Amino acid sequence: MTTTALRVHDLRVTAASPDGPSYPVDGVSLHVGQGEILGIAGESGSGKSLTLKAILGLLPPGLTATGTLQLASGDGELAPYQSHQVRGAGVGMVFQEPMTALNPTMRAGDLVALAARLHGRLSRRASRHRAVELLRQVGVPDAERRAKAWPHQLSGGLRQRVMIAAALAAQPRVLLCDEPTTALDVTVQHQILRLLRWLADEHGTGMIFVSHDLPVIAQLCDRIAVMYAGRFVETGYTRDVLTHPRHPYTAALLRAAPSVDQRGEQLAGISGQPPDARAFPAGCRFRPRCPLARDDCAHAPYEIQPVAAEHGSACIHHADLEVRTA
Amino acid sequence: MSGRFLFVGKRLILAVPLLLGVVLLVFLLLQITPGDPARQIVGLRASEADVAQVRDQLGLDDSVFSQYARYLGGVVQGDLGFSYKSRQPVADMVAARLPVSGWLVISGLVVSLMITIPLGVWAAIQRDRAGDHITRGVSLLGIAMPSFWVGLMLILLVALPTGWFPVGGFGDTFGQRLNAIVLPAVTLGIAMAPIQIRSLRASIIRCLGSDYVAAGRALGASGFLLVRRFVLRNAASSMVTLAAVQTSFLLFTMVVLETTFGLPGLGQGMVMAAVQRDLPAVQGYTLVFALTVVLVYLLADVVNAVLDPRVEIRG
């Protein structure tokens, strides 16, 4: 395990409403090492995207975040930070929809150059050179020419590369990836995943990779955190968690994705809908959809218990699950 | 860039059938208006023979199609016919009144932008807080007020007590005219501003909530830089579209206010022509207004083509 690049402790996102507050992200703690990719898996509405946005302070109006955020400084020491200080500096973000995340009225190269200039106080000329260099680095072919293209003239994969190039302009320690491959077709998706893995391995960039797509996470991530109803329900090394899931929800997710080698369908296989943050069930939040639910699940306290080395589950009956899967 | 020129060219070509349709519609006014225009010209006392002669002169007994062709031919050459009342060429009447309306509209738009831009931006930034609620309340009130009544209240509360502005009319010298246009322009601005404010607020909020602004913030852009590089140009194109859509309402308000303030512009001319049942004059003014709207739409397309690089694929 390398040094920790980002640590989040007890992150909570509060949504104010006339009916009282609700907590779409409710006590999330995580850490990412240098060059490590942490996957967060869960259905839409589980709070995984909001977790990323809260880390960068990009929550939509009406939502506020509490908790401790720490980022490694130059000497590797973790220090608490204000989110506006790390934007365009220590932490970068890649968004889900390359169609909408690029400013339609800004040429690709200008966006990357702007990011470079915001970070490095470069001259206009130097930032333009840097932009082309960054575009080339993330695998944009014919980068000189593509730098002058408008976003709508680029394919989805190229747009996502532009987004990554812009995020890398600040040489961030951590890159937050919000389903960056969901909107892309399979071959392009594969290329982008390879690029991200390469960035982590070669540049030591730590990453949080959010996706509902377990096969993608299995392919890319070192560790995984499974998120449900605003909380992590299972954490551990990807291989451990996916081969020996110790939470019924993880098991259900795996069931929905028939094979890790194939690109899975959406999580259509799981019954019912994830609960709304305004009406999370008491006790274990997965209980209403859980095939193994028992009476005591209704008052289960939330706690991630160690089930093996570096492997934790929030299910109070995780031991039974092990018996059944054995 | 060539794609954009192509787009503008395509729009120009598309405008041609619309223009023909406008002329056709104005021409049809003659057909659906009851009464015999020839009888109107010669008067009730004139003999049937005189009426027949005028009908012949005007070509009223020709087929509708050839009448339309002749009308269209005249319009293309700038001939809008002769007024039944003053016997003047309608084109001359339009030309004489055009500058008054032009000045009123331009100064009215300046006033409305002076109201709209600060309030719209303020409301968007203050979203759901006091400033937003105040602005929205004021624009609700503004929408509910008839423009001509606002004009009269300004005369009552400003012009009459201070004596700074004329109560109506236009005057002869440049100074008098400048003075005469102030209250009408302010009224026009007040009439146009509420819808513009709401629209500007909505489009700024839409931009601020967009993924690309979030992405810009994630890259470290903030404050004025964020607004300038990520919001302004995107919000501007929807404002240009709104301005085009609003043109019809703008012209109507102009018509009403010219009558309210006694300004000798196109609007007052059209109302007078309508009251006097002067068909060629009504046709002429309608045509000028309709052409204005078509041209403004075209202009908005061109401006948007410059502002928004994506229009070439939309066209």
Add this chain to the structure above:
Amino acid sequence: MTSTPSPPPPSAAALPAAVLPDATLPQPARRRPHMPRKFWIGAVIVGGYAVAALLAPVLAPADPMAQDVANRLADPGTNHLLGTDELGRDVFSRLVHGIRVDLMVGFLGAFFPLVVGTLLGALAGYLGGWADVVIMRITDLVQGFPVYILIIALVFALGPGIRTILIAFTAIAWVIYARIIRDAILRVRSLDYVQAARAAGIPHHRILLRHVIPNTIHQSVIYFTSDVLFAILAVAAFSFLGLGVPPPTPEWGSMIAEGQPYLRDQWWLAAAPGVAIVGIGLGLSLLGDGVDDRWRR
């Protein structure tokens, strides 16, 4: 870790198939329990005007048409709450009776386009094909025209009066409703659950009632309230110009026009009808805004 682990998912087999009951149909539209306060304020204002219109003969102290030239331009007082106009008619009584005229024209001027537009839009959406093309081309044409100027021209051609104004309004304002309904039908048609419902043999009108109407009614209501407002403002403006409701019918716009010459000394003659218009306008705006807010959040 770049190599793909290929774990057999034994756990999955452990889950009983009963975990996956039939997917529930998504709700067509989410309903919120409370209308915002401004909706109710607006409703009370509009309701008040409506009651006053109904009770106009009771509320008005005098005959709105009765002239009393000897007593013309009287100041407000106990006899005449808002004084008398240039023909000695009681202004307050004319104002109250004016509610009937303006509210009726405003309501009908928005109601006819709503009906015509909804029918044509439903036709375009359900028939599709050439009917859709023709109807949508017409909406394009109308939207590309300077509508208010067109109304002036129509009023000129058809002669002033309430009937003309209603015809002109209907000819122009139906477009937006046609688009709303057509787009909603096309959108709803393409939804999986509607196709499933159709496959299950649920008749068209049931689908229309259950899915199309709930999804469009709020939009139509918002446009309707603002159309009522614009119809009221427009009829007042046309009457002010002398192209609307002909005298001596009590109508707010023409009352303002009649008051304009006496602005200096009898300012209330022009001011009072305007206040009446602003009142109903605010009520309608709040009503529409309230519906808008409730459905948008």
